[in-house]
Amino acid sequence: MKTKVNIANISPKHVFWDMDISQLSTKQDKALIIPRMLMATTKETFSKDIAVIESAYNTNEIYTVLKNTKERISNNVCRMVATRYNKPTFLRYKF
Numbered sequence: 001m002k003t004k005v006n007i008a009n010i011s012p013k014h015v016f017w018d019m020d021i022s023q024l025s026t027k028q029d030k031a032l033i034i035p036r037m038l039m040a041t042t043k044e045t046f047s048k049d050i051a052v053i054e055s056a057y058n059t060n061e062i063y064t065v066l067k068n069t070k071e072r073i074s075n076n077v078c079r080m081v082a083t084r085y086n087k088p089t090f091l092r093y094k095f
Contacts (some may be wrong), residue, residue, distance in 0.1 A: 007024050007029075007056065010052050011033075030057060031069065035066060035072075038073060041077055075092055077092075078092050
């Protein structure tokens with residue numbers, strides 16, 4: 001993890017609509033924060049959205065959290081993250 005970042009200052013408020021974002025810890029809650037911040041990303045907004053996350057987490061943390069999450073992350077997001085970091089592609093859903 002990078003230097004201490006207040007997630008409330010970098011995250012869109014609608015991403016954490018159901019909780020008090022000021023109570024989240026970037027260290028303890030990364031398994032929630034990282035997937036949530038990418039849940040609604042698209043091919044067009046991915047670069048901007050991932051850059052916000054990269055201001056708080058390193059690439060290995062982002063990749064590992066997304067690879068192991070049970071949150072509803074699309075396979076397209078998984079592919080974009082793997083491509084960005086030159087890592088093996090992983091899928092959240094297998095059909």
